[in-house]
Amino acid sequence: MKQIVITKYGDPDVLKIQERKDPQPSAEEVLIKVKAIGVNFADILARKGLYPDAPKPPCVVGYEVSGTVESAGPGVDASIVGQSVVALTRFNGYSDRVCVPEKAVFTIPESLDFEHAAAIPxxxxxxxxxxxxxxxxxxxxxxxxxxxxxxxxxxxxxxxxxxxxxxxxxxxxxxxxxxxxxxxxxxxxxxxxxxxxxxxxxxxxxxxxxxxxxxxxxxxxxxxxxxxxxxxxxxxxxxxxxxxxxxxxxxxxxxxxxxxxxxxxxxxxxxxxxxxxxxxHMWNERDKISGWMQEILKGVEKGWVRPHVDRTFRFEQAGKAHRYIEARKNIGKIVLVTGG
Ligand SMILES: NC(=O)c1ccc[n+]([C@@H]2O[C@H](COP(=O)([O-])OP(=O)(O)OC[C@H]3O[C@@H](n4cnc5c(N)ncnc54)[C@H](OP(=O)(O)O)[C@@H]3O)[C@@H](O)[C@H]2O)c1
Known part of the structure; x- marks a missing residue:
């Protein structure tokens, strides 16, 4: 798999694509083939060394992805394989494949494409x-x-x-x-x-x-x-x-x-x-997060949740995406697309 790695603290040029071994889902996890990744202000703070919660470089950030479930661990109902999902990732989202606990994965409403789904969580x-x-x-x-x-x-x-x-x-x-x-x-x-x-x-x-x-x-x-x-x-x-x-x-x-x-x-x-x-700091409150996310996804169907994607950038253009946000050009969300 490919990941966008913060190789050290610095400007957007420190973001490099690196090849890694494909991850294997553990018992309660699913493996997602990623289509779209939400870029957040926190990712920029992490790259600059201004986000104490982020892992130390070299590291992979990213809090949210959408894509299709490629495989599931033994503790997960296998019917989820093949579904289009949006998921919360605690870092590691800047990847073309990522393993996520099943509880952090949600089915995408039919009206949403992958880019808009990744703009939500x-x-x-x-x-x-x-x-x-x-x-x-x-x-x-x-x-x-x-x-x-x-x-x-x-x-x-x-x-x-x-x-x-x-x-x-x-x-x-x-x-x-x-x-x-x-x-x-x-x-x-x-x-x-x-x-x-x-x-x-x-x-x-x-x-x-x-x-x-x-x-x-x-x-x-x-x-x-x-x-x-x-x-x-x-x-x-x-x-x-x-x-x-x-x-x-x-x-x-x-x-x-x-x-x-x-x-x-x-x-x-x-x-x-x-x-x-x-x-x-809400990762240990999965039931709350899950309940809120269900309400938000219902809001998509009812029409009051209207995710707005300002621009998409290709996976390999993560640095450009960061520059765009830092220049305060974005209205709403910036999303990376893997093309996979
Ligand atoms: N605590 C949490 O759980 C949590 C979760 C998500 C986000 N956040 C925080 O919420 C804030 C916004 O996040 P976001 O993802 O919505 O950001 P975003 O979409 O990237 O929005 C950034 C916008 O904020 C405005 N802005 C105001 N002061 C700024 C400054 N000093 N530097 C850069 N931009 C500034 C700019 O708009 P103008 O053109 O109008 O100036 C800029 O375009 C960030 O501080 C982020 O860390 C916190």
Whole structure:
């Protein structure tokens, strides 16, 4: 089999295709012949050495694939062989063949091709956990979605619209018309405007009931201020670490220095909540993930889950795909296709 290996920390040129022995599924696993691979921001952080959860190089990242089941371990019902599936992979997704526990594998709804199926798991599960499971967003409430044009951002928009919330979203201005066509009520050009002032103006000084913030640092402080009483702030990323030209250690020190501390008494008196989501730390909660994924796949059939693939790149163009995302060109998902 072929894998895209992060050979060392560095720019996209450190990604190299290497041949490996074909993997064999263990008792509870299936072997997937991969057709499409979802590329995530976390893969870029891993390549740069800014993602502490990732394995050390040389390593293979990748959290999600779609493809056909080629074989199954002895503990798995053999009728799954030949099915078109989408799967969560804990790393190793940048491969043309991968073994995955059966519990992390889901049948693809008929309406989806492999590329769109691979665009679903990480983005929609994260947004679902943030908004639905932990944030409890309700009809008539309002939500500010940062990075609204990114993969998680578009998934969060779909879910918020489904829950009949009013949606505010920050993104670069070139993505606004697309976002409004998708149903976003109020786009905010956060690069040229102060998003906190914008949100306060738009809400008559009240603020919103939920903010989803994957930026980190000072942004988290401002997002907290954008909450009205009963508001909840969902923290789920630190994209800001990629902005700096400083070394890795200084980037982390700066991040820690900028990270707010939340005082329980102040939270109580402000009637606000703060919580965190890291899907990468949910692997031991397979039953929960599986239940959420079933709901999301039902949403595909009902039409409220609308994965958007901005571009596909060939397997051997993984470096180009990373560059495209780093240049912030993508709206929604970038997918690698194996051609297999
Ligand atoms: N905790 C979790 O479980 C989890 C799961 C998935 C993702 N995440 C996090 O969520 C964030 C977004 O992920 P994604 O896959 O949706 O990303 P994505 O699709 O690659 O979106 C990236 C977009 O974010 C915006 N952005 C804002 N600040 C940025 C910065 N400092 N550097 C680069 N881009 C920035 C840019 O849009 P504009 O053009 O609008 O500026 C960029 O196009 C990342 O921080 C990721 O690590 C966390």
């Amino acid at each position: 990480l983005n929609y599960l994260t947004a679902y956990q943030l908004l639905y499971v932990m944030g409890g967003l309700k009809k008539g409430e309002s939500v500010l979605i940062h990075n609204a044009g990114g993969g998680v951002g578009l998934a969060a928009l779909d879910i918020s619209l489904h829950l009949e919330a009013t949606t505010y979203g920050t993104s670069s201005v070139g993505k606004h018309s697309f976002l409004m066509e998708r149903g976003l009520n109020y786009p905010i050009d956060y690069r040229n405007q102060d998003f906190l002032s914008s949100i306060m103006n738009l809400t008559g000084g009240k603020g919103v009931e939920m903010v989803l913030d994957p930026i980190g640092g000072n942004n988290w402080k401002k997002s907290y201020k954008a909450l009205r009483p009963t508001g909840r702030l969902g923290l789920f990323g630190v994209s800001t670490v990629t902005d700096s030209t400083m070394g890795r250690v200084f980037q982390f020190i700066k991040l820690i220095a900028q990270t707010p501390r939340y005082n329980p008494l102040r939270l109580m008196n402000a009637n606000k909540g703060v919580f965190g989501v890291n899907l990468g």
